[in-house]
C-alpha cells in the first residue's frame with residue numbers, strides 16, 4: 001500500500017468533513033447523504049464501499065441465469081467485463097463455445113510479466129440447475145430476506161466471483177503497489193466439466209492467465225456452535241471416475257422367471273458394493289489435517305483419531321472415525337457411490353440388460369484399475385461386468401504446503417477468524433484447481449465466507465443463500481489475503 005496515498009486521502013477526507021461540519025450540506029449544493037462517521041476516514045471507508053458494491057454485483061450475477069446445462073455464461077461474462085471496464089480495467093472475453101465464455105483481466109506489476117509469480121483469482125460463472133418447485137423464493141430473484149441474500153449461486157460460486165471482483169477492483173482503486181501481476185479469471189462450465197470448462201480454457205488461452213499461484217473455491221471456514229472451528233485450506237482434491245455396472249441375461253416373459261434375470265444380478269451386485277468400504281490410507285495432506293483437527297474435537301473422538309494408525313486398534317478406530325463423519329470417511333479412502341439404476345422396458349418383460357452407474361472418488365494417486373479388481377472380486381458374478389467410463393478425472397499433484405502463499409492464507413484466515421487453526425484440506429469434491437495444479441500452479445481453495453452447516457448444505461440444493469454479514473466478512477478476509485501477499489508496503 002502506498003502510504004503517501006493514505007495520508008493524502010485522510011487529509012482530504014478530514015478537510016471534507018470539516019467543511020461539511022461548518023456549512024450545511026444543502027448550502028454547499030451537495031446531495032444529503034448519511035452522516036459521515038469519523039471512524040471511517042481511512043482506506044477502510046473505501047473497502048466498505050467496495051463491499052456494498054460487491055453485494056450489488058452478486059445480486060446482479062444471481063439474476064443472470066447461468067444454470068448448467070446449458071450454462072449461458074457469456075451473459076455473465078459480459079456483465080463482469082462491464083463492471084471492470086467502468087473501473088478503467090481492460091477485460092477480455094474468452095469464447096469457448098456458442099453462448100459460453102470466460103473473462104480475464106490483469107493488473108500489471110511491471111512491464112515484463114513474470115507468470116511464475118503471478119496470482120490468479122479464480123471463480124466460475126455457471127451454477128447447478130434448480131428445482132423451482134422446491135424453492136420458497138425466486139432462485140434468480142436475488143431476494144434479500146432476514147439478513148440473507150437468496151439465489152442460485154449465492155455461495156457456489158457467484159459469491160466468490162463477486163468477492164474476487166471486489167478484491168481486484170479495490171487494488172485498482174487504491175492504485176496499490178503490487179509486487180506481482182494479479183489476474184482475475186471467471187471460468188465457465190465448472191459444474192459440467194465439459195467442452196467449455198477450464199480444460200478447454202487452458203488449451204486455448206493459457207498465456208492469458210498463466211500464473212504461479214491461485215486462489216479458488218474448494219476449502220471452507222468450518223463452523224461449530226456459531227464460531228469458526230477451523231479453516232480448511234484446500235491444497236488437493238479427489239479424482240472422479242464413473243464405472244458402469246452391466247448385468248446381462250436372457251430376456252423373456254415375466255410369467256416364467258429365470259435364474260439369470262439381470263435385474264436380480266445387478267441388485268445383488270449393488271447391495272454388495274453399497275456395503276463395501278475401500279481400504280484406508282493417508283496422503284500427507286490428510287495426515288496433517290487429522291493431526292490438526294484432533295485437539296479441536298472432544299476427548300472421545302480425539303482418542304479414536306489418534307488411534308487410527310496403531311496396529312492393534314487401528315482398524316476399529318478407522319471405523320469409528322468414518323462413522324462419525326461422511327467427510328472424514330471420504331478423506332481417507334476411495335469411495336464408491338451407486339448413483340443411477342436403469343433396467344426394464346415393460347412390467348411384464350424380463351429385460352436382457354440392467355445397468356448402474358458408480359461414481360468413484362479416488363484419493364489422488366490411487367488407481368481405478370485396483371478399485372475395479374477389488375469390486376470384481378467382491379461381486380464375484382460372471383453375469384456382471386464393470387466398465388470404466390471415458391473422461392475420467394486426472395490426478396493432480398497437491399499444491400505445496402510450504403509455499404509463501406499457503407502460509408499467508410493460513411496466517412490471515414486464522415487471525416481473521418478468531419485464532420481458529422487453518423489446516424491443509426483435501427476436498428472430496430472437484431474444482432477447477434486440479435487443472436491448474438496440472439499446469440504447475442500452486443492453487444489453494446478457500447471460500448472465505450463463514451457459513452453454517454445449514455447454509456453449506458443449500459449449495460447445490462434448494463434455497464441457496466448467503467448471510468450478508470458472512471459475505472462482508474469474506475470480502476474483507478479475501479482482500480487481506482491478497483493484499484498481504486501481492487502488495488508491497490513501504
Ligand SMILES: [Zn+2]
Nearest residue numbers: 156157190217
Ligand atoms: Zn463451485
